[in-house]
Amino acid sequence: MKRLLIPLFLLSACSAAHAETTVLECARLVDVERGRLLENQQVLIEDNRIAAVGKAVEAGPDANRIQLDTCLPGLMDMHVHLTGQMSRNGYIKRFQNNEADQALLANHYANITLQAGFTTVRNLGDANNVTVALRNAISSGVATGPRIVTAAKTIGTTGGHADPTNGFRKDLMGDPGPEAGVINSPDDARKAVRQRYKDGADMIKITATGGVLSLAKSGQNPQFMTDELEAVVQTANDYGMTVAAHSHGTEGMKRAVLAGVTSIEHGTFMDDEVIDLMKERGTYYVPTISAGKFVAEKAEEDGYFPAVVRPKAASVGPQIQDTFAKAYANGVTIAFGTDAGVSPHGTNALEFIYMVEGGMPEMEAIQASTRTAARLIGMEEQLGSISEGKLADIVAVEGNPLEDISVLSDISFVMKDGKIYKD
Numbered sequence: 001m002k003r004l005l006i007p008l009f010l011l012s013a014c015s016a017a018h019a020e021t022t023v024l025e026c027a028r029l030v031d032v033e034r035g036r037l038l039e040n041q042q043v044l045i046e047d048n049r050i051a052a053v054g055k056a057v058e059a060g061p062d063a064n065r066i067q068l069d070t071c072l073p074g075l076m077d078m079h080v081h082l083t084g085q086m087s088r089n090g091y092i093k094r095f096q097n098n099e100a101d102q103a104l105l106a107n108h109y110a111n112i113t114l115q116a117g118f119t120t121v122r123n124l125g126d127a128n129n130v131t132v133a134l135r136n137a138i139s140s141g142v143a144t145g146p147r148i149v150t151a152a153k154t155i156g157t158t159g160g161h162a163d164p165t166n167g168f169r170k171d172l173m174g175d176p177g178p179e180a181g182v183i184n185s186p187d188d189a190r191k192a193v194r195q196r197y198k199d200g201a202d203m204i205k206i207t208a209t210g211g212v213l214s215l216a217k218s219g220q221n222p223q224f225m226t227d228e229l230e231a232v233v234q235t236a237n238d239y240g241m242t243v244a245a246h247s248h249g250t251e252g253m254k255r256a257v258l259a260g261v262t263s264i265e266h267g268t269f270m271d272d273e274v275i276d277l278m279k280e281r282g283t284y285y286v287p288t289i290s291a292g293k294f295v296a297e298k299a300e301e302d303g304y305f306p307a308v309v310r311p312k313a314a315s316v317g318p319q320i321q322d323t324f325a326k327a328y329a330n331g332v333t334i335a336f337g338t339d340a341g342v343s344p345h346g347t348n349a350l351e352f353i354y355m356v357e358g359g360m361p362e363m364e365a366i367q368a369s370t371r372t373a374a375r376l377i378g379m380e381e382q383l384g385s386i387s388e389g390k391l392a393d394i395v396a397v398e399g400n401p402l403e404d405i406s407v408l409s410d411i412s413f414v415m416k417d418g419k420i421y422k423d
Helices: 008-016 099-115 130-139 186-199 226-238 250-259 272-281 289-298 310-329 350-357 362-368 371-376 405-409
Strands: 021-031 036-046 049-054 064-073 075-080 118-123 147-150 204-207 243-247 263-266 284-286 394-397 411-416 419-422
Touching: 021 394, 064 411, 075 371, 099 118, 099 130, 099 411, 099 419, 118 371, 130 147, 186 226, 204 226, 226 243, 226 250, 243 250, 250 263, 250 272, 272 310, 289 310, 289 350, 310 350, 350 362, 350 405, 362 371, 362 405
Parallel strands: 021 064, 075 118, 118 147, 204 243, 243 263, 263 284
Antiparallel strands: 021 036, 036 049, 064 394, 394 411, 411 419
């Protein structure tokens, strides 16, 4: 489709200080609220809000008009780790990278994520409160990236998946406690949640079971007692925060759902009982198929993972897509999430392909990354659809994603909060 050409210096100005009025002329528009594709729609943007949507919107002669093919709401990834990216030498980097290195990497990966069309993300675990600072820098215009909802440092148990000293030699291990996100009692759990609140986190992330990439034997065992989980959830709720629970094994997942967590991440060995509990309690499921496929692939490469990690990656990774298919078929509420940082940043849209392969229709996959994701983070009044009054987070692609979901891997236009970041 013919595109309105804008000089580069004007695009740069748009990125830094957007025009007061912009009209997006969309050949097609994905209406995620009603699950339909509309043709020949115009979207009026005034400052950072959507002022009107329709066949023809009223705008002054000075309005900035941009012709686009298919317009969608800004995409959202509900599980990323912006401070790094898995690599063959990833484990040694924990001893090489300083906080400043992590911050610069996070800024870089945040920009890559935004350019890929993801205007909002949940960052589920980092160190040194890097994504708290990055969230603030992006909000104030100092840095460029998606809107960030961050859990800051993940909470785990001694030796558990989020213990930052796993794999260290004895004299370096120490005995990390609640401030470092390691708990061993309900009192510790309350202190750890309150510390996250003090640090500026938006939400809480826990590791309810073992994990694939930690330097520990089990990837599935439950790692919190029930009273510890309940203390986390109750304290988080008191502070207005939700709780995301990393979970692979069935028992730890069940305990987390019964304790009242908001979402289950990965959910690899989810059984029928857990599915019924999640439906009953309205627990969201964030599958992260991309990460499962990535670690399964790398498990076949000699030397990519440490010896203790390789068998976990080989057994857990291939299962996630099948679990997703089962959860979807049984009516679990699914929100889009990739675990980017395990899988490469910027390839987030591959998750759409895997979701469709798992039996979810294209429209529902897009809704999982827009309408459903907005509900998960409590921002459905502001984000999640191209609707009058909402924040102007809009992306565009060439082609029809309802016919070929893979076109979402090539985003041609990105607007976040009314500002153009890619055209």
